[in-house]
Amino acid sequence: MPEIELERYELFEAPSYRFEPEGRDFFQLQRRDFFKFLGGGLVLLLALDNSAAGQESGRGPAFRGDARPPELAAWMHIAEDGAITVYTGKTEVGQNIRTSLAQAVAEELRTPVQSIRLVMADTDLTPYDLGTFGSRSTPLMAPQMKKVGAAAREALIDLAAAKWKADRSSLTVAAGAVKNNASGESAGFGELTRGQKLLKTIDGASVTPATEWKLEGSSVTKVNAIDMVTGAHRYTPDLTRPGMLYGRVLRPPAFNAKLASFDSNQASAIPDVVIVRDGDFAGAVASDEMTLDKAIGAIKADWTSAPQQPSNNELFAYLKANWVAQRNDPNSGPSSSSIHGDIEQGLQAAAHKLEAAYTVAYIAHVPLEPRSAVAEWNNGKLTVWTGTQRPWGVQAGLAAAFKIPEDRVRVIVLDTGSAYGGKHTGEAAVEAARLAMAAGKPVKLVWSREEEFTWGYFRPAGVIDIRSGVSSDGLITAWEFHNYNSGPSAIETPYDIVNRSTQFHATESPLRQGSYRGLAATANHFARESHMDDLAATLAMDPLEFRLKNLKNDRLRAVLQAAAEKFGWAKAKSEPKRGFGIACGVEKGGYVATCAEISIVPSEFLGAEVAPPPPHVKIERVVTAFECGAVVNPEHLKNQIEGSIVMGIGGALFEAVEFSNGRILNSRLSKYRVPRFSDLPVIETVLVDRKDLPSAGAGETPIVGLAPAVGNAIFHATGTRIRSLPMTPRGFVQPL
Amino acid sequence: MELVVNQKHYRLVVNPDRRLLWVLRDELELTGAKYGCGEGQCGACTVLIDGAPIRSCLTRVSAVAGKQITTIEGLAQNGKLHPLQEAFIEADAMQCGYCTPGMILSGVSLLKKTPQPSEPEIRRALEGNVCRCGTYPRIIRAVQMAGANSGVQHA
Numbered sequence: 001m002p003e004i005e006l007e008r009y010e011l012f013e014a015p016s017y018r019f020e021p022e023g024r025d026f027f028q029l030q031r032r033d034f035f036k037f038l039g040g041g042l043v044l045l046l047a048l049d050n051s052a053a054g055q056e057s058g059r060g061p062a063f064r065g066d067a068r069p070p071e072l073a074a075w076m077h078i079a080e081d082g083a084i085t086v087y088t089g090k091t092e093v094g095q096n097i098r099t100s101l102a103q104a105v106a107e108e109l110r111t112p113v114q115s116i117r118l119v120m121a122d123t124d125l126t127p128y129d130l131g132t133f134g135s136r137s138t139p140l141m142a143p144q145m146k147k148v149g150a151a152a153r154e155a156l157i158d159l160a161a162a163k164w165k166a167d168r169s170s171l172t173v174a175a176g177a178v179k180n181n182a183s184g185e186s187a188g189f190g191e192l193t194r195g196q197k198l199l200k201t202i203d204g205a206s207v208t209p210a211t212e213w214k215l216e217g218s219s220v221t222k223v224n225a226i227d228m229v230t231g232a233h234r235y236t237p238d239l240t241r242p243g244m245l246y247g248r249v250l251r252p253p254a255f256n257a258k259l260a261s262f263d264s265n266q267a268s269a270i271p272d273v274v275i276v277r278d279g280d281f282a283g284a285v286a287s288d289e290m291t292l293d294k295a296i297g298a299i300k301a302d303w304t305s306a307p308q309q310p311s312n313n314e315l316f317a318y319l320k321a322n323w324v325a326q327r328n329d330p331n332s333g334p335s336s337s338s339i340h341g342d343i344e345q346g347l348q349a350a351a352h353k354l355e356a357a358y359t360v361a362y363i364a365h366v367p368l369e370p371r372s373a374v375a376e377w378n379n380g381k382l383t384v385w386t387g388t389q390r391p392w393g394v395q396a397g398l399a400a401a402f403k404i405p406e407d408r409v410r411v412i413v414l415d416t417g418s419a420y421g422g423k424h425t426g427e428a429a430v431e432a433a434r435l436a437m438a439a440g441k442p443v444k445l446v447w448s449r450e451e452e453f454t455w456g457y458f459r460p461a462g463v464i465d466i467r468s469g470v471s472s473d474g475l476i477t478a479w480e481f482h483n484y485n486s487g488p489s490a491i492e493t494p495y496d497i498v499n500r501s502t503q504f505h506a507t508e509s510p511l512r513q514g515s516y517r518g519l520a521a522t523a524n525h526f527a528r529e530s531h532m533d534d535l536a537a538t539l540a541m542d543p544l545e546f547r548l549k550n551l552k553n554d555r556l557r558a559v560l561q562a563a564a565e566k567f568g569w570a571k572a573k574s575e576p577k578r579g580f581g582i583a584c585g586v587e588k589g590g591y592v593a594t595c596a597e598i599s600i601v602p603s604e605f606l607g608a609e610v611a612p613p614p615p616h617v618k619i620e621r622v623v624t625a626f627e628c629g630a631v632v633n634p635e636h637l638k639n640q641i642e643g644s645i646v647m648g649i650g651g652a653l654f655e656a657v658e659f660s661n662g663r664i665l666n667s668r669l670s671k672y673r674v675p676r677f678s679d680l681p682v683i684e685t686v687l688v689d690r691k692d693l694p695s696a697g698a699g700e701t702p703i704v705g706l707a708p709a710v711g712n713a714i715f716h717a718t719g720t721r722i723r724s725l726p727m728t729p730r731g732f733v734q735p736l
Numbered sequence: 737m738e739l740v741v742n743q744k745h746y747r748l749v750v751n752p753d754r755r756l757l758w759v760l761r762d763e764l765e766l767t768g769a770k771y772g773c774g775e776g777q778c779g780a781c782t783v784l785i786d787g788a789p790i791r792s793c794l795t796r797v798s799a800v801a802g803k804q805i806t807t808i809e810g811l812a813q814n815g816k817l818h819p820l821q822e823a824f825i826e827a828d829a830m831q832c833g834y835c836t837p838g839m840i841l842s843g844v845s846l847l848k849k850t851p852q853p854s855e856p857e858i859r860r861a862l863e864g865n866v867c868r869c870g871t872y873p874r875i876i877r878a879v880q881m882a883g884a885n886s887g888v889q890h891a
Contacts, residue, residue, distance in 0.1 A: 642874070
């Protein structure tokens with residue numbers, strides 16, 4: 001399996017605030033060992049065994065015992081009562097890895113999924129982890145879970161063999177117990193671990209191949225579904241701590257504004273209110289939200305006006321202008337290029353040439369749970385609960401902000417109300433911690449929706465230029481692809497083209513930008529697959545036939561053909577106001593093909609005096625075929641594919657962040673439209689299950705085919721090619 | 737002020753202008769209703785007032801004093817899940833689960849009025865509830881399943 005490249009836009013940046021607090025004195029964290037903390041039984045430590053896992057895990061805070069091996073990927077404890085607990089640094093944000101990783105362990109331990117408890121993403125309790133992003137949990141963490149599960153199974157067999165003085169070969173494990181097939185004896189896991197203090201470090205184990213899976217590969221129900229439907233699950237904003245107060249930050253009117261003057265006399269006079277100012281950071285703490293409103297409103301602050309900043313109207317020109325200017329600046333961020341063959345020769349050999357520019361807007365993640373944190377200080381140790389995809393990144397950020405060692409910061413991530421790549425940072429954690437320090441009590445801080453739309457970060461905007469040539473018999477002879485700012489994910493064409501040049505140009509971004517579900521793969525697929533359709537149209541070739549003619553990759557061909565068959569592509573003939581489009585792609589080990597049917601819906605008659613609004617594009621039906629190796633949980637995989645399609649509709653048709661001079665103009669749900677029930681097409685999925693291939697992640701890649709498939713369908717219905725995402729923010733407008 | 741939440745009576749001294757959402761969450765520790773947008777656009781804060789869904793983030797607590805307030809915590813009866821809660825699990829109609837309480841309560845209200853709703857009826861009734869994870873098809877299926885499976889509606 002090809003190595004998965006880390007996104008270049010994973011947001012690793014300097015702390016958002018620089019505090020200058022008083023010098024503090026801290027006590028040393030008490031050292032402890034596994035058994036002291038966990039109790040007796042069997043503990044398995046999985047040492048790191050390869051470099052891929054090294055990126056994923058490796059540094060080990062947590063149990064700071066001297067005997068602990070320096071680099072661990074995962075650990076598991078089987079208690080004396082048989083309770084099985086597995087520790088992983090991954091976070092659950094709705095992608096269902098709490099379930100799929102439990103499936104992986106349960107499969108190897110031959111025990112029901114319900115008997116596995118996962119402790120996730122707690123910097124004091126679980127192994128270090130780089131972060132939960134990039135569709136890496138399934139290809140990189142699940143195999144580690146399986147190894148530790150398989151090793152535990154073998155260790156349990158050893159214990160049973162010793163207990164019964166039996167031959168190992170006569171022992172089998174099933175349904176959470178070891179059985180001696182010779183004598184008929186049977187013992188549950190707890191019976192075997194009772195009285196033991198057995199610690200084993202393993203560096204590998206042979207795991208069950210997908211062809212023999214019993215639990216993996218089946219649609220196990222989400223393990224904490226009951227908590228979700230009863231309201232029992234506590235997300236970070238639902239958490240309460242003894243004596244806890246509520247906090248809020250005083251926000252500047254625009255990005256890059258600095259606090260010039262600050263008068264909190266009136267605000268501080270409100271009973272039980274604490275006002276904090278530290279550099280450019282200011283905020284309030286109070287006992288309820290109404291008092292907070294009053295306190296923040298009573299602060300008199302002046303902000304320096306920031307320098308003039310670009311608006312979305314001039315965004316694309318700005319992005320293209322600012323990469324050139326910074327070309328030789330080593331601080332301008334990453335750029336990359338890959339060149340094969342000779343573009344000019346390829347263009348000369350072409351019967352038809354095409355040149356086109358595509359744009360993508362900034363869009364917002366809009367996680368329904370806004371960024372939030374609960375922070376408390378106890379004897380100089382800081383504990384923060386926050387919904388982040390990078391708990392150790394947030395830990396490091398907190399340590400840096402407060403100038404304390406990382407081992408005095410504990411970050412705990414409760415299963416979070418979604419992230420989509422938007423929660424790699426820990427702003428709310430730092431803010432809550434600063435307020436809690438001032439208040440001397442635990443503080444909860446939940447960003448408002450407007451803060452969430454403004455002070456997080458966005459999916460990068462970008463411009464993509466393509467130049468291409470095609471022979472009269474339909475072979476692509478030249479392919480030149482430039483991406484400005486949006487990112488290099490899936491930038492390489494999967495088609496077989498001898499003369500090709502692919503370049504990513506980092507630029508200065510007017511808005512803070514970072515990861516997003518699929519990241520630039522959506523933009524790059526939108527440009528590439530729209531352009532492929534235009535090339536096919538130039539030749540009057542069927543778009544599917546044209547793709548297959550230029551494509552050797554068997555896995556991609558297979559999903560293209562699967563989607564086309566399920567959709568009925570052969571019979572799908574576009575007509576005015578009703579169009580059919582197809583697109584395909586590959587990213588992060590997942591292969592996707594999407595077919596879309598759209599209709600152009602006329603606007604409603606609003607009266608003779610009212611100018612009619614433009615018609616709109618309705619996505620009627622979407623068929624997605626997806627292949628990500630061996631399928632771990634078919635129902636959850638379908639759920640992720642459907643969710644990707646729905647989320648993709650927003651970015652394809654109407655989502656865009658509007659901004660001007662350092663201000664976000666549509667920072668509310670009433671102004672920033674996200675997909676709703678009325679936008680929902682008929683969605684069908686085809687899972688191509690390859691039990692002979694390792695499982696890849698699936699939460700991101702299914703999103704990449706939707707926008708180009710819809711754009712192609714619009715083209716085939718109307719003859720209009722829309723080259724900007726979103727395509728119809730104000731309805732479908734026929735060009736003059 | 738007296739609030740009747742999930743058939744329990746609470747006597748509270750609160751500012752009558754406070755929004756119901758924060759009173760439920762911060763005073764009564766009923767955190768099933770979620771903050772999502774603060775302007776009635778997302779439906780995460782939905783609770784039932786005398787069986788009808790309202791946006792608790794916009795509703796003054798004084799406006800619902802003495803009325804029957806149902807939150808997600810009060811939906812299961814005697815440890816038995818409401819058919820729609822069962823159907824959400826069965827249909828895998830959630831990912832992160834943050835919208836789920838609001839979705840279920842909106843769905844419960846629909847099922848009470850229209851025990852076997854059509855798909856367009858479900859879409860219309862739930863249009864004000866956002867699931868950013870995009871589980872809409874499964875939510876529709878769950879409401880249909882609950883409508884088809886349960887002769888008796890409660891809550």
